Amino acid sequence: MHPKQEPSFLPLTVGAARSAERAGAVRRCAEAAEVTAEGTWAALLGGCDSAERKDLPGRLRALIDATSGYVGPAWWEASAHRRRVAEAQLRINDAVREGDGAEFAEAFVGYDQAIATAVVSVRANVESPTP
Numbered sequence: 001m002h003p004k005q006e007p008s009f010l011p012l013t014v015g016a017a018r019s020a021e022r023a024g025a026v027r028r029c030a031e032a033a034e035v036t037a038e039g040t041w042a043a044l045l046g047g048c049d050s051a052e053r054k055d056l057p058g059r060l061r062a063l064i065d066a067t068s069g070y071v072g073p074a075w076w077e078a079s080a081h082r083r084r085v086a087e088a089q090l091r092i093n094d095a096v097r098e099g100d101g102a103e104f105a106e107a108f109v110g111y112d113q114a115i116a117t118a119v120v121s122v123r124a125n126v127e128s129p130t131p
Contacts, residue, residue: 009037009108012116013063020119022070029066030115033059037108044101053096060089060111067115071122081121084114 007014010030017027036059039052064085068076076082091107094100 007031007034009041009105010034010112010115012112013119016116016119020070023119025066026063026070026119029059029063033063040096041101041104044096044099044104047099056096057089057093060092063115064089067118071118075122076118079118079121081114081118085111085118088114 007030010033013030014027014034017023017030020026033056036052036056039050040056043050043053067085068082071079088107088111092104092111095103095107
């Protein structure tokens with residue numbers, strides 16, 4: 001993602017991670033997933049195959065892993081956000097496989113919202129100093 005370009009597919013996640021002091025891994029993974037999603041989107045619109053289409057599931061998995069590490073695995077496993085993210089990722093993967101750009105964009109909205117909400121929900125707890 002070009003530094004001056006605002007994210008199209010993960011704007012909430014990138015914004016939440018940028019504003020969270022200790023979420024560097026989430027930010028880096030979100031920015032890498034954003035670039036891959038943009039390339040995938042272009043390939044879907046062009047009706048062609050691309051390296052990004054193949055790489056996207058791994059980038060999304062890396063973002064999930066970084067988010068889980070940030071919020072804490074126990075919190076992540078017990079949260080409804082994990083389920084929402086998993087469902088949205090399945091929809092994204094299906095849309096890529098089927099070449100469905102509309103479904104791809106719609107699924108990313110849910111994915112972005114669930115990841116960003118998890119980051120924001122625990123940010124205060126993660127960044128507060130322990131007495």
